[in-house]
Structure formats: structure tokens, C-alpha cells
Amino acid sequence: RKEVEQDPGPFxxxxxxTVAFNCTYSNSASQSFFWYRQDCRKEPKLLMxxxxxxxxxxxxxxxxxxxxxxxxxxxxDSKLSDSATYLCVVRDSSYKLIFGSGTRLLVRP
Amino acid sequence: EPEVTQTPSHQVTQMGQEVIxxxxxxxxxxxxxxxxxxxxxxxxxxxxFYNNEISEKSEIFDDQFSVExxxxxxxTLKIRxxxxxxxxxxxxxxxxxxxxxxxxxxFGPGTRLTVL
Numbered sequence: 725r726k727e728v729e730q731d732p733g734p735f736x737x738x739x740x741x742t743v744a745f746n747c748t749y750s751n752s753a754s755q756s757f758f759w760y761r762q763d764c765r766k767e768p769k770l771l772m773x774x775x776x777x778x779x780x781x782x783x784x785x786x787x788x789x790x791x792x793x794x795x796x797x798x799x800x801d802s803k804l805s806d807s808a809t810y811l812c813v814v815r816d817s818s819y820k821l822i823f824g825s826g827t828r829l830l831v832r833p
Numbered sequence: 834e835p836e837v838t839q840t841p842s843h844q845v846t847q848m849g850q851e852v853i854x855x856x857x858x859x860x861x862x863x864x865x866x867x868x869x870x871x872x873x874x875x876x877x878x879x880x881x882f883y884n885n886e887i888s889e890k891s892e893i894f895d896d897q898f899s900v901e902x903x904x905x906x907x908x909t910l911k912i913r914x915x916x917x918x919x920x921x922x923x924x925x926x927x928x929x930x931x932x933x934x935x936x937x938x939x940f941g942p943g944t945r946l947t948v949l
Contacts, residue, residue: 756935758935762876765922765945766942766943767924767940767941767942767943768876768924768940769940770937770938773935811875811876818881818888818889819864819881819888820866820878820881820889820891821866821868821876821878821926821938822878823868823875823876823877824875825874825875826875
């Protein structure tokens, strides 16, 4: 089983749409959780951390379900500039980051 | 805003040659990492480094790889004898501390290594 699993997409949505990405992780001892964004041929950049109680940052909402080992990201009112690959990332007790393969989002005009 | 820098941006080499990829982490950071991403695949951890020694390494990081912090600013990844399968984007990352569950690792722009 993959350590961090994501639907690769692509998700092709119109501007203004709401889109949700899901992710599952295999290691129940994982300590912290993140969504990173990666543009084509660029470095990963932190989008937001994911806290146990769920958290929101503007149009972005992240949720964590430790019992199901499931993480989600909701993007409301999609913008063209949201087009990117969204990486689900988990950190274990050794502090290294474990990346999913990413979900590609295309926002069309 | 401080950032991680990496040089070169693109390195082309012949199979069997040695390459050194360079990184300058953010100046007050203490923990350093190398990751790689083969084209079309996920980002993979290679090695973490603290206090002038390796903290952890993955199974990818075999005897052909080494890391060094030769002075107070640079952090290097050396591949002794490159193979075709070493072709990838190599990202350096740094963080100020490992304390706290949500300390951000800041990534450099990457070095694209092409082995011919």
C-alpha cells in the first residue's frame, strides 16, 4: 500500500467552481499533515497545514480524519491561478516529509 | 523574504561522471534536506542533515550519494558515479528547527539533473 495516496486527476473545472481533493495515508503514527502546491517544473510550496480540528485559509479548507487516515482539501470559487498540482504531504516522527503523487487541477475560463 | 537557493538550475552530465549539486539554505536554519522528483513521479526524501551529520537517509541514498556542509552557508549533494536513473529534479529544503509539528520546510527551486 502506498504511504500517501491521491487521485491523480486531472480535475478540469470552470472558474468559480468548488473542487475537493482527497488523500489517504497508511501510517497511523504520522504526526503532521500538509497540502503543498506544485506548479509545473517548480518546487513544492506550502499551501496550508492541516490541523485535527480542520482549518480554513480564505477559499481553502482542509480537514483531517485521523480515525480514517484521510485528509481533504476544498477549494471554493476556483481561480485560473489555482491551476497546479496539489500534493498531500505527511510528516512522520523522524520529521521527513512523505509526499503523495499529487492531484492535478485545471481551472478553465 | 529569505529563500533557499540552488545551483546550477540545470546540470547535464555523462553517465559515470561525478556531480555536485549546491544549495544555500536560509541563513538561520539548522536542518537540511535533499529530495528528488523523477519526471512525472512523486517527490521522494533522500536525506536529512543536522549538526554536520546525517540524521536519516532513505534507501535511495546509497553509497553513490554523499552530503556535506563545507562551510557555514553551502549544503551539497554529491553523486559519485551518475546513472541514467539519477536523472531527476533535486530539491534542497531547510527548516529552522525540528521542534513543533508544523514547522515549514522551505524548498529551493531545484536542480534538474540530466544524465546521458
